[in-house]
Amino acid sequence: MTHIGFNKPYLTGKETEYITDAVASGKISGNGKYTQWCQQFFEQKYAFGKCLLTTSCTDALEMASILINIQPGDEVIMPSYTFVSTANAFVLRGAKIIFADSNTENPNVDASKLESLITPKTKAIVPVHYAGIACDMDMIMDLANKYNLYIIEDAAQAIDSFYIGRDGVRKALGSIGHLAAFSFHETKNIISGEGGMLVINDKQFASRAEIIWEKGTNRAAFFRGEIDKYGWVDVGSSFLPSEVIAAFLWAQIEQLNKIQEKRKIIWDQYYEGLKKATVKGRFKLPQIPNYATNNAHMFYLVFESLEKRDECISRLKNKGINAVFHYLSLHKSPYYNEKYLGDDLICSNQYSDRLLRLPFYYELSDADLKLIINVIKE
Structure with missing residues (x-):
């Protein structure tokens, strides 16, 4: 596999x-x-x-x-x-x-x-x-x-x-x-x-x-x-x-410039490969404000629900692809939950539930990228 x-x-x-x-x-x-x-x-x-x-x-x-x-x-x-x-x-x-x-x-x-x-x-x-x-x-x-x-x-x-x-x-x-x-x-x-x-x-x-x-x-x-x-x-x-x-x-x-050039190529391949799939409304691609540049640190998707994200993780895993979610909102953490007295942080909670990070590293091959993109599209 x-x-x-x-x-x-x-x-x-x-x-x-x-x-x-x-x-x-x-x-x-x-x-x-x-x-x-x-x-x-x-x-x-x-x-x-x-x-x-x-x-x-x-x-x-x-x-x-x-x-x-x-x-x-x-x-x-x-x-x-x-x-x-x-x-x-x-x-x-x-x-x-x-x-x-x-x-x-x-x-x-x-x-x-x-x-x-x-x-x-x-x-x-x-x-x-x-x-x-x-x-x-x-x-x-x-x-x-x-x-x-x-x-x-x-x-x-x-x-x-x-x-x-x-x-x-x-x-x-x-x-x-x-x-x-x-x-x-x-x-x-x-x-x-x-x-x-x-x-x-x-x-x-x-x-x-x-x-x-x-x-x-x-x-x-x-x-x-x-x-x-x-x-x-x-x-x-x-x-x-x-x-x-x-x-x-x-x-x-x-080798900073060389590393950055390659990472940006990978990021762009993800973006181009997945942007047409967003029309189905299952997930959103990263959005970069006009006041920001992109250093290609990671590529993530934001799904419409926790269930859709977990389903995608499972399908990728079945193909031998390790995609992972990211932070859990700190205000809801076991350590801080009882200390937190503010409003519910709706967007933070949504990213905790819906964000998925895709494999991303310098030596990620074109074939691997194509496989990841195709599994997500399916």
């Missing part, structure tokens, strides 16, 4: 060569040449502020929570339709999470509904760029300026994706908010197995971020020769990844 997995990590062929080089250098604990090369690449290519590699996107979000000084009782607004890390980073510091509903057009947060959720206790909004598609960042930044809030972009899925502002200027996702978090988990466009990055666009956080990154010490400044000794100067944790992870990521970065 055919077997088409949901995800397959793509290796460029240079990963082990660079890891061997990192090991041979004797500097494998982190913040060596590969770490610095990766960080400089992102700063220069996407006009990000200071970049710090982390062991995960979760860690980057936790650093952001520390940097904006989240205290018990502070409120943080975010979509309910997101991964648990988005919320956990702030819950760990004592924040109350205020969940917002998604758009009718796509799973991103409905920016038009955010203002009604803001209270004197609101400290931050965390927009999640689902599937690498931009949230309405002009509207969100307007709220930040009006109410003096921090914006932390959860850009876990959004590397190499852009927002086109109302001024016509194209900005990389992750370069707009005060802080941003990226993921290099093996399911992402470029990977390091596990791994992430914090982007610090607000300069007031830059020096403290490095201290938090280095377990609350000013060790990085010591190694640059800026101080004659280092010590414990702030809270922090072990957020800095090893040089082995950075070396792996560098091999991926070198």
Whole structure:
């Protein structure tokens, strides 16, 4: 029987060569040449502020929570339709999470509904760029300026994706908010197995971020020769990844354009192959707003009902094809259900029940794509 997995990590062929080089250098604990090369690449290519590699996107979000000084009782607004890390980073510091509903057009947060959720206790909004598609960042930044809030972009899925502002200027996702978090988990466009990055666009956080990154010490400044000794100067944790992870990521970065070109071809093949099938009304294809670009992170369908989605999963599985649903609304989760006192989030619930992600990876063949499309059409 055919077997088409949901995800397959793509290796460029240079990963082990660079890891061997990192090991041979004797500097494998982190913040060596590969770490610095990766960080400089992102700063220069996407006009990000200071970049710090982390062991995960979760860690980057936790650093952001520390940097904006989240205290018990502070409120943080975010979509309910997101991964648990988005919320956990702030819950760990004592924040109350205020969940917002998604758009009718796509799973991103409905920016038009955010203002009604803001209270004197609101400290931050965390927009999640689902599937690498931009949230309405002009509207969100307007709220930040009006109410003096921090914006932390959860850009876990959004590397190499852009927002086109109302001024016509194209900005990389992750370069707009005060802080941003990226993921290099093996399911992402470029990977390091596990791994992430914090982007610090607000300069007031830059020096403290490095201290938090280095377990609350000013060790990085010591190694640059800026101080004659280092010590414990702030809270922090072990957020800095090893040089082995950075070396792996560098091999991926070198092939970023090639990877992105292929992923966009796959995305377009899905779209073209399935768009005629939508006339039957069983499912909808991804909708990309005119202010967003597409980084081909994933391809998903939104079915008319839970039953139709589950039927499609079953039929694909019978053909050896692994398609999966995605997030369950966090406001309905066992952990938060009793804490949640807001409105029912209708769109978020619908995406939980109806969204289906199709297999998507660099080495997905034309024959496999054709099979997947044909099974869905049937």
